[in-house]
Amino acid sequence: MPAFIIRRLAQSVFVMLVVAMVAFLMFNYVGDPVHQMVGIETSMQEREALREALGLNDPPLVQFARFVGHAVQGKFGLSYQYKRPVAELFEERLPATLELSLVAALFSLVIGIPMGVYTGLHRSGFLSRIFMTFSLIGISLPTFLIGILLIFVFAVILGWLPSYGRGEVVAIGGWTTGLLTISGLKALIMPAITLGMFQLTLIMRLIRSEMLEVLRTDYIKFARARGLTDRAINFGHALKNTLVPVITITGLQIGSIIAFAIITETVFQWPGMGLLFLQAIHNVDIPIMSAYLILVAFFFVVINLIVDILYYVVDPRLRVDMGKAGGHG
Amino acid sequence: MSEPLLNVAHLRIEFNTRRGTLVAVDDISFDVMPGEVFGVVGESGAGKSLTGQAIIGLLEPPGRIAAGEIRLDGRRIDNLPYGQMRRLRGRQIGMIFQDPLTSLNPLYTVGRQLVETIQTHTSMNHEEARRRAVALLEDVGIPAADKRIDHYPHQFSGGMRQRVVIALALCANPRLVIADEPTTALDVSIQAQIILLLKQLCEQYDTAVILITHDMGVIAEISDRVAVMYAGRIVEIGGVREVVKNARHPYARGLMGAIPSLHRRVEKLNQIDGSMPRLTEIPSGCAFHPRCPQAFERCRRERPDLVRVGESQVACWLYGRTS
Ligand SMILES: Nc1ncnc2c1ncn2[C@@H]1O[C@H](COP(=O)(O)OP(=O)(O)OP(=O)(O)O)[C@@H](O)[C@H]1O
Ligand code: SF4
Ligand SMILES: [Mg+2]
Numbered sequence: 166m167p168a169f170i171i172r173r174l175a176q177s178v179f180v181m182l183v184v185a186m187v188a189f190l191m192f193n194y195v196g197d198p199v200h201q202m203v204g205i206e207t208s209m210q211e212r213e214a215l216r217e218a219l220g221l222n223d224p225p226l227v228q229f230a231r232f233v234g235h236a237v238q239g240k241f242g243l244s245y246q247y248k249r250p251v252a253e254l255f256e257e258r259l260p261a262t263l264e265l266s267l268v269a270a271l272f273s274l275v276i277g278i279p280m281g282v283y284t285g286l287h288r289s290g291f292l293s294r295i296f297m298t299f300s301l302i303g304i305s306l307p308t309f310l311i312g313i314l315l316i317f318v319f320a321v322i323l324g325w326l327p328s329y330g331r332g333e334v335v336a337i338g339g340w341t342t343g344l345l346t347i348s349g350l351k352a353l354i355m356p357a358i359t360l361g362m363f364q365l366t367l368i369m370r371l372i373r374s375e376m377l378e379v380l381r382t383d384y385i386k387f388a389r390a391r392g393l394t395d396r397a398i399n400f401g402h403a404l405k406n407t408l409v410p411v412i413t414i415t416g417l418q419i420g421s422i423i424a425f426a427i428i429t430e431t432v433f434q435w436p437g438m439g440l441l442f443l444q445a446i447h448n449v450d451i452p453i454m455s456a457y458l459i460l461v462a463f464f465f466v467v468i469n470l471i472v473d474i475l476y477y478v479v480d481p482r483l484r485v486d487m488g489k490a491g492g493h494g
Numbered sequence: 495m496s497e498p499l500l501n502v503a504h505l506r507i508e509f510n511t512r513r514g515t516l517v518a519v520d521d522i523s524f525d526v527m528p529g530e531v532f533g534v535v536g537e538s539g540a541g542k543s544l545t546g547q548a549i550i551g552l553l554e555p556p557g558r559i560a561a562g563e564i565r566l567d568g569r570r571i572d573n574l575p576y577g578q579m580r581r582l583r584g585r586q587i588g589m590i591f592q593d594p595l596t597s598l599n600p601l602y603t604v605g606r607q608l609v610e611t612i613q614t615h616t617s618m619n620h621e622e623a624r625r626r627a628v629a630l631l632e633d634v635g636i637p638a639a640d641k642r643i644d645h646y647p648h649q650f651s652g653g654m655r656q657r658v659v660i661a662l663a664l665c666a667n668p669r670l671v672i673a674d675e676p677t678t679a680l681d682v683s684i685q686a687q688i689i690l691l692l693k694q695l696c697e698q699y700d701t702a703v704i705l706i707t708h709d710m711g712v713i714a715e716i717s718d719r720v721a722v723m724y725a726g727r728i729v730e731i732g733g734v735r736e737v738v739k740n741a742r743h744p745y746a747r748g749l750m751g752a753i754p755s756l757h758r759r760v761e762k763l764n765q766i767d768g769s770m771p772r773l774t775e776i777p778s779g780c781a782f783h784p785r786c787p788q789a790f791e792r793c794r795r796e797r798p799d800l801v802r803v804g805e806s807q808v809a810c811w812l813y814g815r816t817s
Contacts, residue, residue: 387662391583392584392611393584394614397614405601406599406601480600481603481648
């Protein structure tokens with residue numbers, strides 16, 4: 166295990182460095198940082214002094230090292246728009262996005278896995294067909310359209326749910342949560358469904374096709390021939406064998422849920438990172454953009470690491486003394 | 495003479511396809527006695543596996559039993575409700591598949607798979623089941639069984655895995671095991687070991703075996719009686735000595751000629767030309783007539799049924815009484 170995890174860790178660090186490089190280049194060379202910070206009336210000398218003070222005259226490598234050093238400490242400079250540290254802005258916004266993303270991911274798993282198992286087991290059942298049709302809709306409708314439709318029905322026509330915002334939030338330490346208030350939960354429902362819908366259908370279809378595949382394997386036939394119960398076969402043997410691809414996809418999807426939250430946050434005016442990022446693009450607020458880039462990359466890398474560790478837990482073949490690689494297929 | 499353990503009577507297996515109904519197994523009947531090794535031999539596509547699947551109740555749709563009866567100890571089992579049939583599997587009738595590499599769930603230790611199966615069929619607690627599992631692994635010749643029990647399938651070689659598969663098939667002590675080409679996927683050097691192990695264990699546990707294979711040599715080695723199948727029908731059935739030494743049906747004789755035997759002088763290796771017909775184009779009369787060196791007019795028109803010839807039964811007009 167250690168060797169395998171250490172190798173992955175090293176790869177992760179490398180990926181993060183590459184991303185930091187991109188963010189750094191963006192930070193330093195897209196537009197002039199000094200120009201963004203000062204007024205028109207500032208003199209050349211003052212500008213030059215600021216350059217010197219910011220270290221912008223140092224060799225690029227030194228600047229990059231400093232940039233990485235700061236990034237590790239969570240220092241991403243001042244936002245041009247807000248004139249406040251980016252880290253502070255992120256701290257305010259991150260809980261909203263993470264809560265939304267996690268609830269959306271949970272929603273897609275909790276609904277998607279049972280639907281996938283069901284449609285895999287009852288291939289041509291009536292309910293399966295309904296699920297499959299429904300999943301086609303989920304896959305083909307763009308996210309924003311789902312969001313707008315939901316708003317139209319549940320906020321505008323029925324008036325059951327708020328159409329924007331996060332509702333009341335409660336602060337616990339530095340973390341603001343909407344999960345503890347009724348209005349917070351109500352506000353979360355539609356954005357989470359909107360954000361999770363695509364993943365839900367994806368996971369359902371994935372589980373279904375993996376189930377169909379696994380149910381055809383010899384070890385399932387042999388399990389049946391030994392008289393094991395359907396329950397043991399379907400859930401103990403078959404479902405577990407579908408998990409490796411499902412873990413992969415889920416991992417990737419959680420990453421993209423966080424990234425795609427931008428659209429959902431815009432539709433629902435959700436006060437999260439995505440909204441902040443969009444505004445930053447509008448106003449060429451480079452520090453926010455580069456910090457966002459690094460943060461999202463960081464999430465992807467961490468999730469990938471978790472996925473790798475889960476593989477290791479689920480599939481004993483990866484745990485082998487590598488000398489005896491097993492046949493499979 | 496004792497009662498048969500298994501009785502298959504007029505079994506017919508069909509597939510409903512878009513192009514109509516295909517008959518894959520057509521009116522076959524045979525008995526398996528308690529503790530005997532019953533060989534089923536024939537070229538690919540003869541219907542051997544389907545017969546085995548029908549007996550254990552695992553025919554896959556669209557395949558279905560269209561006619562006939564299967565009895566175990568005189569009790570009909572081909573029309574049992576699903577739950578009852580499930581309890582029979584493993585407990586009364588076990589099955590061993592061709593490929594040990596894919597027969598075991600890769601994600602569980604062999605011990606877990608054994609314990610699960612034992613506990614499905616007995617009231618043993620985990621400890622007892624595990625002790626039985628270790629004993630079984632020892633029985634099938636796995637060294638250091640008490641350690642190996644916690645290993646995963648990929649940590650075993652092919653031959654060892656097939657031993658584990660045999661242990662799994664036998665772990666609830668079934669009365670009958672259907673072994674569908676149990677050694678085909680194995681290295682030639684270990685095939686004989688596995689076959690002998692199977693034979694010896696089944697003797698020890700008093701389990702009857704239906705041994706399905708292409709390999710007449712294996713049949714000659716260990717079975718008591720043998721059925722030769724061609725295009726979904728039994729063309730010759732009888733005691734193994736009789737059929738091997740004295741095959742009557744031209745197809746059976748062809749198969750015997752193909753035995754690469756060390757024990758028997760083979761005068762000439764007469765391979766049979768051509769191949770098994772597809773289900774969609776089974777010839778009229780005797781299905782073997784296009785390939786049969788001795789075919790004559792009647793063979794093309796009328797289908798021969800099994801008739802007693804010496805101590806065997808043969809379906810061939812060469813032996814039929816004129817009607
Ligand atoms: N699902 C199916 N649909 C249509 N035909 C099928 C199906 N399954 C099997 N068959 C046909 O039934 C016939 C008998 O198949 P079976 O598997 O019993 O042959 P076998 O004697 O075991 O051959 P082998 O030695 O290749 O295993 C074959 O011609 C096969 O093509
Ligand atoms: S019945 Fe005729 S064709 Fe068929 S095996 Fe006998 S001789 Fe050959
Ligand atoms: Mg077969």
